[in-house]
Each structure stands twice: as structure tokens, then as C-alpha cells.
Amino acid sequence: MKQVHVAVGVITDANGKILIAKRPQVAHQGGLWEFPGGKVEPGETVQQALTRELFEELDVQCSDFVPVIQISHDYGDKQVLLDVYRVVSFTGTAIGKEGQPLNWVSPSELGSYPFPAANYPIVNALQLPDRLVITGDFASQPECLARVDACLVRGAKLLQLRAPELEQEAFIRLAQRVLARCHREGAKLVINADPSQPFTADGVHLNGKRLSDMSERPPALADLLVGASCHSAQDIHKANRLGLDYIFLSPVQPSASHPNAKPLGWAAFAEFTAFAKMPVYALGGMSDDNILTAKEAGGQGVAGISAWW
Numbered sequence: 001m002k003q004v005h006v007a008v009g010v011i012t013d014a015n016g017k018i019l020i021a022k023r024p025q026v027a028h029q030g031g032l033w034e035f036p037g038g039k040v041e042p043g044e045t046v047q048q049a050l051t052r053e054l055f056e057e058l059d060v061q062c063s064d065f066v067p068v069i070q071i072s073h074d075y076g077d078k079q080v081l082l083d084v085y086r087v088v089s090f091t092g093t094a095i096g097k098e099g100q101p102l103n104w105v106s107p108s109e110l111g112s113y114p115f116p117a118a119n120y121p122i123v124n125a126l127q128l129p130d131r132l133v134i135t136g137d138f139a140s141q142p143e144c145l146a147r148v149d150a151c152l153v154r155g156a157k158l159l160q161l162r163a164p165e166l167e168q169e170a171f172i173r174l175a176q177r178v179l180a181r182c183h184r185e186g187a188k189l190v191i192n193a194d195p196s197q198p199f200t201a202d203g204v205h206l207n208g209k210r211l212s213d214m215s216e217r218p219p220a221l222a223d224l225l226v227g228a229s230c231h232s233a234q235d236i237h238k239a240n241r242l243g244l245d246y247i248f249l250s251p252v253q254p255s256a257s258h259p260n261a262k263p264l265g266w267a268a269f270a271e272f273t274a275f276a277k278m279p280v281y282a283l284g285g286m287s288d289d290n291i292l293t294a295k296e297a298g299g300q301g302v303a304g305i306s307a308w309w
């Protein structure tokens with residue numbers, strides 16, 4: 001079956017609300033909500049197709065785009081490749097030129113609208129930040145909490161607590177205190193821990209061993225964020241099968257914490273993100289300076305320890 005290439009646009013207003021539209025009842029995936037866009041015509045770039053579609057459907061003129069995510073999905077009756085871009089600037093007032101109902105919704109509200117199945121990773125990408133801070137070394141619990149506070153003050157919106165040297169009980173106690181601080185600042189916390197043990201956090205991060213040991217996503221983790229560390233195509237296929245919410249791919253560049261690992265480089269990173277069915281964070285030698293490069297290579301953004309901890 002031939003894959004239909006679709007340009008999809010994420011338009012945001014001054015309050016950060018995102019424009020969604022209701023698909024006509026008779027259309028493919030009809031009656032569900034969508035991000036506006038449409039098929040890329042022969043000879044068009046994705047940006048050209050998006051500019052045309054958003055004018056045809058909404059009467060707005062868009063000029064500047066940043067990639068969000070690329071999703072290939074097989075509906076059975078149709079295979080689509082959704083090329084999703086955030087619209088950085090546009091002029092005009094959006095109206096439903098084809099009679100379609102429109103709605104502006106905040107990223108956290110997106111989950112309550114029914115979208116086509118291919119859209120789940122898009123919603124996820126829009127709800128996740130472009131920087132994921134992993135905790136590094138600390139000598140004591142107060143030092144860890146002080147460092148977490150400093151990361152939050154500097155704007156971290158998603159943290160991963162990683163402390164392999166701590167006993168399970170001490171780790172879980174620390175996680176509860178870190179979680180309270182994250183929530184107070186509107187941030188989320190995932191913990192790098194055994195997901196079969198009880199814990200309180202917004203999600204769990206699987207290391208390579210836990211990813212390979214997991215045969216299916218446990219029902220208890222259905223509504224939590226579940227991410228994993230990936231280093232190979234095989235790991236990404238496993239993450240795809242498990243339906244994970246995000247992955248790390250590493251090492252992209254040389255990193256101080258893994259001096260002997262061979263870096264992938266950005267070209268290989270881009271090849272891997274193309275078949276990952278979830279947002280991908282570049283890890284290994286990353287800082288804020290790499291966020292745009294990671295996005296242009298199909299990633300969600302960057303993750304790391306040393307630049308932020």
C-alpha cells in the first residue's frame with residue numbers, strides 16, 4: 001500500500017493554546033479531531049504543502065515552521081506519514097473555511113479530545129518539553145533537593161531522578177520529596193527505577209536492561225509516562241512494540257559520563273528518529289545549544305546531566 005504523505009500544522013495562539021479542527025463525518029477518520037493540514041502534492045515541499053493547506057482550510061498565512069515529529073502509521077485501509085510542524089508565525093484569523101468546527105485548547109487538555117490513532121505521539125510530543133534533565137551526583141539528600149530546586153528555577157519542566165547507588169527504600173523516599181518540589185513548580189518527575197515496585201511519580205524511566213526484560217507495558221503504567229534508554233535500532237523497535245511515551249537515544253555526541261561509547265552523530269540520530277513512534281530525546285554531550293539541531297533531526301529535544309545539574 002502506498003504511504004500518503006501528510007503535512008500537519010500545530011498553530012499556537014499567544015496563550016499557548018493549540019488549534020484543532022473536527023474532521024468531517026464522511027472523511028477518513030471522520031468525526032475525530034485533527035491538527036489542520038493535508039496531503040503533500042507532487043513537487044511540493046512539506047512546508048509548501050502546509051502553507052497551502054492552512055490557507056485553504058483556515059484562511060491563515062504561515063511563514064515559519066519548526067519540526068515537531070514524524071509519524072508513520074498503518075490504519076489498515078490507509079498508510080500515512082504525518083510530517084508535523086509547529087507554525088512559528090502566521091497572519092490572519094483562523095476560521096473553518098470548509099465549515100469544520102475549530103477549537104483552541106491548552107496542551108494539557110488535548111488528552112480529552114478524540115483524535116485518530118496516529119495522533120497519540122503528536123499529542124505526547126506537544127505535552128513534553130524539549131529538555132529533559134537527569135539528576136547527577138549528590139553527596140546528601142539536602143544537596144540533591146537543592147540541586148533539583150536550582151534546575152526548577154532555571155525552567156526544567158521534566159526531570160528524571162536517577163540514583164543507582166541508593167537503596168530502593170531511600171530512593172523512593174527521596175523521589176517523594178523531589179516529586180513535591182516538581183509539582184509545586186509545575187514540572188513532572190519520572191524515576192529511574194524498577195517499575196514493578198510501588199512508587200509515586202509521574203512516570204518511570206527504563207534503563208536498557210529493564211527495557212529488554214519488559215515484554216509488555218504493564219497495565220499499572222497505562223496512565224503514567226514510560227520512557228526508556230535506547231542505543232540501537234533493536235531497542236527502538238522494542239520501545240515501539242511496548243508503546244512507550246518517549247525514548248532517549250544515545251550517545252549522540254561524545255560525553256564525559258560514557259567516554260568509551262562510540263557517538264552516533266546527528267545523521268544516524270535522524271535515521272533512528274524516523275522509525276521511532278514516540279518523541280526521541282538526544283542524549284550524550286547535549287546542552288540547550290543542541291535543541292534546535294535535535295528537532296531538525298526529528299527529535300523532541302535533548303536530555304542530559306552535566307549541562308543542567
Ligand SMILES: Nc1nc2c([nH]c(=O)n2[C@@H]2O[C@H](COP(=O)(O)OP(=O)(O)OP(=O)(O)O)[C@@H](O)[C@H]2O)c(=O)[nH]1
Pocket residue numbers: 004006007008027028029033034035036037038039053078080082116117118119
Ligand atoms: N490533517 C490531518 N490528517 C490526519 C491527522 N491524523 C491523521 O491520521 N490524519 C490522516 O491523514 C490523511 C490526510 O489528511 P486530510 O484528509 O487532511 O487530507 P487533505 O486535507 O488533503 O484532504 P482532501 O483529501 O479532502 O483534499 C487522512 O487519512 C487523515 O486521516 C491530523 O492530525 N491532521
Ligand SMILES: [Mg+2]
Pocket residue numbers: 036037038039053057
Ligand atoms: Mg486536511
